[in-house]
Amino acid sequence: MSRVFVTGMGIISAIGDTVAKNREALINKQCGIAGLTLFHTKYTGLRPCGEIKVETHELKNKLRAHEKGITRSSLLALHAFKEAIADATLSANQLSSRHTALIGASTVGGMCLTDELYNDANKSENGSEYLSSYDCASVDLYLQSRYSMSGVINTINTACSSSSNAIMYGARLLKNGLAKRVIAGGTDSLAKFTINGFNALHILSPEKCTPFDRDRKGLNLGEAAAFLVLEKEEDIAGKKIYAELTGYGNSNDAFHPSSLSDKGDGPFLCMQKALQKAQLPASAISFINAHGTATENNDAVESQAMIRLFGTPPPFASTKANTGHTLGAAGAVEAVFGVLNLYYQEIYPGLHFSNAIEATGLKPETIYRQGSLQHVMSNSFGFGGNCTSLIFSKI
The missing domain is CATH 3.40.47.10 (Thiolase/Chalcone synthase)
Structure with a gap:
């Protein structure tokens, strides 16, 4: 294909x-x-x-x-x-x-x-x-x-x-x-x-x-x-190319109309499926643009799912503190940001972070920096447990 x-x-x-x-x-x-x-x-x-x-x-x-x-x-x-x-x-x-x-x-x-x-x-x-x-x-x-x-x-x-x-x-x-x-x-x-x-x-x-x-x-x-x-x-001969879309995965844990399961089954499975589609090990992901809504349920669950899949997660942050949660547009907005991460080889800082969630200890990136990025994952989790992860890769 x-x-x-x-x-x-x-x-x-x-x-x-x-x-x-x-x-x-x-x-x-x-x-x-x-x-x-x-x-x-x-x-x-x-x-x-x-x-x-x-x-x-x-x-x-x-x-x-x-x-x-x-x-x-x-x-x-x-x-x-x-x-x-x-x-x-x-x-x-x-x-x-x-x-x-x-x-x-x-x-x-x-x-x-x-x-x-x-x-x-x-x-x-x-x-x-x-x-x-x-x-x-x-x-x-x-x-x-x-x-x-x-x-x-x-x-x-x-x-x-x-x-x-x-x-x-x-x-x-x-x-x-x-x-x-x-x-x-x-x-x-x-x-x-x-x-x-x-x-x-x-x-x-x-x-x-x-x-x-x-x-x-x-x-x-x-x-x-x-x-x-x-x-x-x-x-695409002769055209500008930003990145390759190498992986994607969708899952639906159907746990609750507006909440994700405590174990993060939906987020875990969609990230895992995206890695499988891209034929990449978890260690290949350079950065995650997290769903990161700042709600009690999402951030705790997404953190648990990242730990479950990656062990020690790669650098991550949420851009919803910049734009707000744009609902049906959020996945595309953050896909654009993920492609920019790769194209310009830079990590954009998460805003307004002070203290880690005690149960996980995870800390998002808070400082802008250049990086050596090969594969960026972008997470989007919807009501009803409909969860999708995309992976973009450097050309």
């Missing part, structure tokens, strides 16, 4: 609206988590978030996207998509080719416009312009229409592992000859639906989150979009 390479990337997050700006922010330990300013909930000022400080109407104007019912989730996706395809120098003919697949991910989709839809339903007999935008698939249907795409189009929603699964699915399409190139990633915007929902679970921190810290108080939600262009080895 063909080898799969990353030939283009695009991203927008709370720490930057390009890949270059995100990298600069990671190097300089910048945190994009702050108070909400662009929309109001009863938790405004109480629950900091990784909000992209650009008004929705500004995004519409910048992207020339004024279609009825278009959502912030779709606008963020369009922004990252445009950067990724430009970076990979994909032509209009290539985008519209049946050999080009789009695999997107989202958990919020058009639900960010729930209030607008509800208001319209109560005042308009003709329905709402937001109705067709309400489900998760609306984002990829919009991109498909805008770029006249005719290849495989799919949307994945497996909670916080969604866009990692989109990347994995895209790689499998390439390896099985069902596409020549895949644009894979995800998007999620902040919404009252998710802020209120996560707050009801009592896992939102009233402060900036502290992944893997003994005194962690929960996660900060964020919004973002990221896409990676994946291409087969035989189709």
